[in-house]
Structures are given as structure tokens and as C-alpha cells.
Amino acid sequence: MTQVTFPTVVAKFGGTSVADFDAMDRSADVVLSDTDTRLVVLSASAGVTNLLVALAEGLQDAERYIKLDAVRAIQYAILDRLSDPHTIREEIDRLLDNLTTLAEAAALAPSPALTDELVSHGELMSSLLFVEVLRDRGAEAQWFDARKIMRTSNRFGRAEPDINALAELAQQQLAPRLAQSLIITQGFIGSDVNGRTTTLGRGGSDYTAALLGEALSACRVDIWTDVPGIYTTDPRIVPAAKRIDRIAFEEAAEMATFGAKVLHPATLLPAVRSDIPVFVGSSKDARAGGTLVCKKTEHPPLFRALALRRKQTLLTLHSLNMLHSRGFLAEVFSILARNNISVDLITTSEVNVALTLDTTGSTSTGDTLLTSALLTELSSLCRVEVEEDLALIALIGNSLCAASGVGKEVFGVLDPFNIRMICYGASSHNLCFLVPGSEAEQVVQKLHRNLFE
Structure with missing residues (x-):
């Protein structure tokens, strides 16, 4: 079994950070600015998962075509700005064709298993496109299918990961690749013992990043989103909310559990277990700083x-x-x-x-x-x-x-x-x-x- 012996940062980018070509380009800047970043975990491009969930509910022909066209437009807007879009167009078209078939099946008989298979395409497409964005910048980047190692239960929609299986598979299949190049993979998706695609629930890309960080003994997990850190409350509700520069695992876990959208509720479980610091920052302005979630902080406030x-x-x-x-x-x-x-x-x-x-x-x-x-x-x-x-x-x-x-x-x-x-x-x-x-x-x-x- 190969053990990762060099400092490894796992970086996760949310939907707004890979929403379009310009967002992906900024995220590529973030990745390439830190040589310790070896593994990148991606969400679907902003808006895609909502469209896919709607398709999974079983839409009639006209509405289904509108949603499929919207997904295609988001992906093609990124694809067409690559220096050589033909290298990846065939693969993106194959996934889009598969989406059409799955959406037609959902219109006849929707099911939780079919939903997971369908919505997984968002992460598959965004990660394929991001690899090409990085290669355009001269980076050595490889695509990796997270379903090969993210073994889960078959509770579709809210699958539970098998921590032991993940650790073993990550060391066997992922660790050797990290020494060779930058690896781009998907958050949110996994597979059960029968190879069927599963999902970890909405926001599960954060959880994926933390689980992979734990499995690879990472030195830090970076969560890149559209806000520069964790705030005293949602700044969209209270513009006067203040950023918290350092916060303890226990406090951040409570915040995530009770609805703070900047972190998925389960994200911190692997980080706490393995004492891996989690950094939260904005891919729109990486220099703006962020919040470090760590084991303890000095003089924690009452509120x-x-x-x-x-x-x-x-x-x-x-x-x-x-x-x-x-x-x-x-x-x-x-x-x-x-x-x-x-x-x-x-x-x-x-x-x-x-x-x-x-x-x-x-x-x-x-x-x-x-x-x-x-x-x-x-x-x-x-x-x-x-x-x-x-x-x-x-x-x-x-x-x-x-x-x-x-x-x-x-x-x-x-x-x-x-x-x-x-x-x-x-x-x-x-x-x-x-x-x-x-x-x-x-x-x-x-x-x-x-x-x-």
C-alpha cells in the first residue's frame, strides 16, 4: 500500500467557483498558487444540480427539453472557451446524451437510484472541464472518478460512506497518482458495493473533501466558496456580520449542523477525527483571507x-x-x-x-x-x-x-x-x-x- 509522504492539501471548489469559464480560471489560479495542493474536489457548476434534480422528478417532454438545453448551455459555454475544445467535446456530448436517456426514464418511473445516477453527471462534467482548464495553463492534471474509491451504503440521496473501505481504496488507487500529477475528482458522488452511483446529499462535496483528506492523511483541507470565510451569521441576512478568523472544530461543527451553508454538516467529522485543519476562503478573491477551523482557539467568546x-x-x-x-x-x-x-x-x-x-x-x-x-x-x-x-x-x-x-x-x-x-x-x-x-x-x-x- 502506497502512503502519501509529502504535504498534501485537498482543495474543494463549490458550484459558484466552477460556474463558468472565468470562475474556473480563477479557481485554477488558486490551485496553481499552492504547490502543496495535490487533490482537487469539485461540485457541479452552479445551477446544474438544481436542473438535474428537476429532471429526476420526471418532467414532460417540453419542460424536459428546456432543462436539458439549460444544462448543455452551461457546459458548452465553458467548453467553447478552451483552447482546444475538441479534446473533451466527445466526452461531454456522451454525458449529455446519457442525461437525456436518464431523464426520459425518470419521466416514466422516477426513483431514488435513478436520481443519484442522473445528478452525478453535474460533477462528472465540471471535473472533466476543469482538467482541460488546468492543462490550458500548462499544468500536469489528471481526471479521477471518485466512485472508484468512495464506497457508500445504498441509501440513495443520503448515502453513508464506508470509512474503512475508502481509506484502503484511496491508498491503493489515489495515493500513487498524487505523486505523479495534480488529481481532479468529484465531490458528492460515490458508489455502493454493486457499483451503482450514490450521492452523499446536497452539499456533500465538502464532506467528500474532508473524507479524502482523512484517507490520505492530508495536512489541510481548503474549502473554496463564494464568501471569504465563516461569519457571525449569513451576511445576506445581516450585512453587518463579521468574519471569524479562527474558530474551533466544536463551534464550527455546531454552526454547520444548524444551517450555516458555508460548510456541510458532516464536513468536520473526518477533520476532527484526524485533527486536520480546514480553511474556508473565497475563490473570487483568494487574497482576502478566510477562516481557519482548528482544534482550539484562545479566549473563545461566550457568543x-x-x-x-x-x-x-x-x-x-x-x-x-x-x-x-x-x-x-x-x-x-x-x-x-x-x-x-x-x-x-x-x-x-x-x-x-x-x-x-x-x-x-x-x-x-x-x-x-x-x-x-x-x-x-x-x-x-x-x-x-x-x-x-x-x-x-x-x-x-x-x-x-x-x-x-x-x-x-x-x-x-x-x-x-x-x-x-x-x-x-x-x-x-x-x-x-x-x-x-x-x-x-x-x-x-x-x-x-x-x-x-
Whole structure:
């Protein structure tokens, strides 16, 4: 087995960083400016994945052709600006033809497996094009199919990677290539034991980069996006948000888990396991600096950031059988587990249980959490109420449970709003509450003004 013995940086570029030829050209500048960058992980060009997911839902002829033409236009706009587009045109055309066939199949019988096969084409095309952009610059670059080593479960839309298989396959097939040239591969996609294409869920390219960094014992993982680092909240919601120059793994993981879009929630798991620093910067202006996510920071503040996650569902379960009885919660969670439901937050009273479900993340069109079978099974046990279109806001910080006055500082600000649920005390790094989706941005703006400005 070949071990990587030189410093290796894994660089991941998001959809906006490979959106068009000019964006790819800027990303090539970033890659070539650091000789330690040996492996590049790419998302699909901006907008392509959304088009492919729409195709996977099974569109009628006219609408299907419009979406396919839009995908072709994005890829051809890059292709036509290469110095020698003919070297890659045949391969891009083959993938586009395959897309047409898959989209026609989806129109007849959509399925999660077909969706994953279809949406994988975005990353396959962007990575092929980026190799040619680099070669135009005189770089020695090779294309590598991530599905050869990214072994996953067959839960299409949210596949789970096999860490041990990945480590072994990466050392066998990828490590020797890194010594020879720069390697360009795909984020987000993998394959199950039967060779069927899978995906890790929306935003899974970050996770891919971190997993590959771990498998190759990388010295750093760089996440290049359209913002220069991690901010105290989303600058699009609060223009006064400030960049955080250094942040601890635990804080960043909380931010990612609770909706900060700059990092995929699972990204930091491999980095934490292997103590690999993660840098977040902007490919539009690499010199603007960014945020370094590392094991520890000096003098961490009480309040670090605010994260917002939309599309939340609140499930309230009511049963008099809960009163002074044992086993009710165990039965509820057994039903949820059988239906592959992961619970985010939970609060209980004598006869009620309230819990939240996260409905973001999957690419699979068949991945509906609240199926009729699940609701029927729960209804046999208790009365079920469902509220949708809620938003989860998380205040991220340090030693929140031990600090005095946190409640007064936070909840005084929230007085005008309808708070549907509060979770405080389970973690010293977060305080979470659920609000109507229509009020979410106002809540974030008011909290940020009072706690961070």
C-alpha cells in the first residue's frame, strides 16, 4: 500500500467557483498558487444540480427539453472557451446524451437510484472541464472518478460512506497518482458495493473533501466558496456580520449542523477525527483571507455566531398513556428508527412530546420523511400534530450553560416573536429555538444586533 509522504492539501471548489469559464480560471489560479495542493474536489457548476434534480422528478417532454438545453448551455459555454475544445467535446456530448436517456426514464418511473445516477453527471462534467482548464495553463492534471474509491451504503440521496473501505481504496488507487500529477475528482458522488452511483446529499462535496483528506492523511483541507470565510451569521441576512478568523472544530461543527451553508454538516467529522485543519476562503478573491477551523482557539467568546436552518417540521405527540408510565418514548423512537427518521431537537411534558425533523439535505425525490405509513403507525400510539414551514435558529457559543444572564440577554430580545420550541442545556455550545419561517430573518437580525454589534 502506497502512503502519501509529502504535504498534501485537498482543495474543494463549490458550484459558484466552477460556474463558468472565468470562475474556473480563477479557481485554477488558486490551485496553481499552492504547490502543496495535490487533490482537487469539485461540485457541479452552479445551477446544474438544481436542473438535474428537476429532471429526476420526471418532467414532460417540453419542460424536459428546456432543462436539458439549460444544462448543455452551461457546459458548452465553458467548453467553447478552451483552447482546444475538441479534446473533451466527445466526452461531454456522451454525458449529455446519457442525461437525456436518464431523464426520459425518470419521466416514466422516477426513483431514488435513478436520481443519484442522473445528478452525478453535474460533477462528472465540471471535473472533466476543469482538467482541460488546468492543462490550458500548462499544468500536469489528471481526471479521477471518485466512485472508484468512495464506497457508500445504498441509501440513495443520503448515502453513508464506508470509512474503512475508502481509506484502503484511496491508498491503493489515489495515493500513487498524487505523486505523479495534480488529481481532479468529484465531490458528492460515490458508489455502493454493486457499483451503482450514490450521492452523499446536497452539499456533500465538502464532506467528500474532508473524507479524502482523512484517507490520505492530508495536512489541510481548503474549502473554496463564494464568501471569504465563516461569519457571525449569513451576511445576506445581516450585512453587518463579521468574519471569524479562527474558530474551533466544536463551534464550527455546531454552526454547520444548524444551517450555516458555508460548510456541510458532516464536513468536520473526518477533520476532527484526524485533527486536520480546514480553511474556508473565497475563490473570487483568494487574497482576502478566510477562516481557519482548528482544534482550539484562545479566549473563545461566550457568543460566537447565529445559524439558521429552514424547512423544519415540528411533530407533537400527545397521549395520556405517557403519564407516570415507562416505555412510551422508547416505542416512539423505535417507530422513528424503523422509518429512518433522525430527530433533531426534543422536549417533553407529562403527556406531550415535541420533536423536530430536518427536511433539508437529500437529493432524492423519494426521500419524504413524513410518509403515510409513519403517521399511521404513530397515530396508533398517540395523537399526532404536524407543523411545517418552521425555522430553527441556533445561537452558537462557549460555556453557555455555565454563564449567567444568557437567558435574559437572549429571550428579552425575542419577546415580540412566536417561539414554538426552545432547547437549552443539552449542549454548552448552543441554544436553539424554533420560530415560524416567515419571522426567521427578523429574529436573526434582532439577535445579531443585540449580541454581536
